[in-house]
Each structure stands twice: as C-alpha cells, then as structure tokens.
Amino acid sequence: MSLRNCRTVKVLEVSPVGQLKRPDEFFEIRLEYPDWSGWKPGQFVMIRPTGWELDMLWARPFSISSADGDTLTLFMQKVGRGTSRLATMKPGDSVTIWDPLGNSFAVEPDTPTLLLAGGIGIAPFRGYVESHPNPENLNLFLAHRLPLECYPFGQLSEQVSGQCMIEEKPEDLDGIIETMRSLIKEYAEKDGLILSCGPTPFMRTVKRFAQDFGARAQVSLENRMACGVGACLGCVSKDGKGHHVQVCTKGPVFWTSNIEL
Numbered sequence: 001m002s003l004r005n006c007r008t009v010k011v012l013e014v015s016p017v018g019q020l021k022r023p024d025e026f027f028e029i030r031l032e033y034p035d036w037s038g039w040k041p042g043q044f045v046m047i048r049p050t051g052w053e054l055d056m057l058w059a060r061p062f063s064i065s066s067a068d069g070d071t072l073t074l075f076m077q078k079v080g081r082g083t084s085r086l087a088t089m090k091p092g093d094s095v096t097i098w099d100p101l102g103n104s105f106a107v108e109p110d111t112p113t114l115l116l117a118g119g120i121g122i123a124p125f126r127g128y129v130e131s132h133p134n135p136e137n138l139n140l141f142l143a144h145r146l147p148l149e150c151y152p153f154g155q156l157s158e159q160v161s162g163q164c165m166i167e168e169k170p171e172d173l174d175g176i177i178e179t180m181r182s183l184i185k186e187y188a189e190k191d192g193l194i195l196s197c198g199p200t201p202f203m204r205t206v207k208r209f210a211q212d213f214g215a216r217a218q219v220s221l222e223n224r225m226a227c228g229v230g231a232c233l234g235c236v237s238k239d240g241k242g243h244h245v246q247v248c249t250k251g252p253v254f255w256t257s258n259i260e261l
Contacts, residue, residue, distance in 0.1 A: 118198020
C-alpha cells in the first residue's frame with residue numbers, strides 16, 4: 001500500500017442509533033467524502049483517528065455503509081476499546097482512512113436477490129440497496145438480538161421488501177434458522193442470488209443451506225484485521241481448497257463454495 005492510498009478527512013457527525021444507554025450502543029459516523037474515484041457495496045475501510053497517537057496502534061476495519069459523494073457513513077456497534085473511543089469523536093476531529101479495500105457483492109440487476117443480515121451485518125446492505133439499479137428485485141431479512149430501532153432496517157424496508165426476526169430467547173433461534181432455510185430454498189429454486197453478512201455462526205448457516213439446495217450465495221466475512229492490505233496475516237481463512245487466503249485482499253466477500261467457515 002502506498003501513502004497515496006491513505007487519506008485524512010474530518011468527522012462531520014457522530015450520532016447514536018436507537019438511543020440505547022448501555023455498553024452495546026450503536027452509532028453512525030459521518031465523514032467528509034474522500035477524493036475517491038468510486039467504491040462498491042461490500043468494500044470496507046480501515047479507519048484510525050489521528051488523535052490516537054500511539055495509545056492504540058492499529059486501525060479498525062468497517063464496512064462502508066453508504067457514501068453519496070459528499071459524505072461517507074459508517075455504522076458501528078461499541079464492542080471494545082477501539083469502537084468505544086470512536087464513539088467519542090467530535091465534529092472536526094481528523095481520521096486517517098485507507099482507500100476502499102477488498103472486493104464487493106455481486107450485482108445482478110434483473111435477478112431476484114435475497115439479502116441476509118445478522119445484526120450489525122446489515123451495515124453494507126444500506127449502500128447496496130441505495131445503489132442497486134432495480135431495488136424492487138431485492139428482499140431483506142434481518143435477524144437481530146437488540147431492539148429493531150438499533151438498526152437501519154426502517155430506512156431499508158421503505159425501499160425494498162423486508163422482514164425481521166428477533167432472538168430474545170433460545171427457542172427463537174430455531175424459528176430464525178427455519179426461516180433462513182425456507183428463504184434460501186426459495187431463492188435456489190428460482191436461481192436467485194443470496195448475499196449475507198453477519199456473525200460467523202449466521203454465515204455458517206447460510207453456507208450449509210446454500211450447499212443443501214445448490215443456491216448461489218456469497219458471504220462477507222468479519223475477520224479481525226490489523227493492516228487491511230494483506231501484510232499482517234491476521235485475517236487469514238481457508239478457501240474451498242484448504243489454502244490460506246487473506247480476507248482483506250481476497251475478500252471480504254466470498255462465494256460460499258470458495259470459503260471454509
């Protein structure tokens with residue numbers, strides 16, 4: 001990665017989502033739009049506030065939620081020291097970001113496309129919906145544990161058909177898995193496209209049903225990363241042939257037949 005791939009931009013706004021007063025708060029960061037030539041839904045950025053100095057050395061990876069030429073939006077959940085610090089940034093603070101990294105979700109404008117999101121995995125689908133040529137061909141399913149208001153589901157369900165299921169107790173998981181099974185079977189039968197992002201167990205379920213029904217499905221992995229450019233090998237997974245691959249440069253999006261989960 002050359003230095004020209006790093007850009008410093010200003011924070012425009014940091015706003016809570018869902019109004020939760022608890023350690024797992026969700027929030028959005030709006031940044032100045034970098035001078036990118038373009039980006040594609042499914043790609044991600046590495047972000048590091050300049051004010052971190054040496055306190056926290058590594059940047060953090062986040063899916064691009066949306067970008068409109070004026071602003072870049074990232075949707076986050078506080079899960080550790082880094083995201084907790086990011087949530088305290090103020091308008092005018094500076095952050096360094098790496099260019100749009102990785103590959104992107106497949107786009108087939110005329111193909112029925114199922115979007116499967118597990119919790120925070122809904123983040124990249126905002127940009128996918130906003131940029132899709134025929135959003136009437138999209139169907140969104142969200143499985144979540146926290147209140148629905150924590151996620152941008154309402155915004156997306158105004159643009160595409162969608163349904164959601166909450167996991168509040170252990171038996172709820174059975175219903176979620178059965179719904180995913182039915183949806184994947186339905187889209188496999190009509191040669192649809194299935195895209196998924198979420199926790200690893202969620203995507204293992206997608207991969208299993210995609211194999212069972214011969215569905216064309218992609219998953220976006222959320223492996224831990226330190227560099228984002230394939231150097232540190234911290235995000236390595238195995239591909240369908242058992243070879244090690246860097247998720248940051250070969251992914252983060254993989255066809256389910258080409259990745260082990």
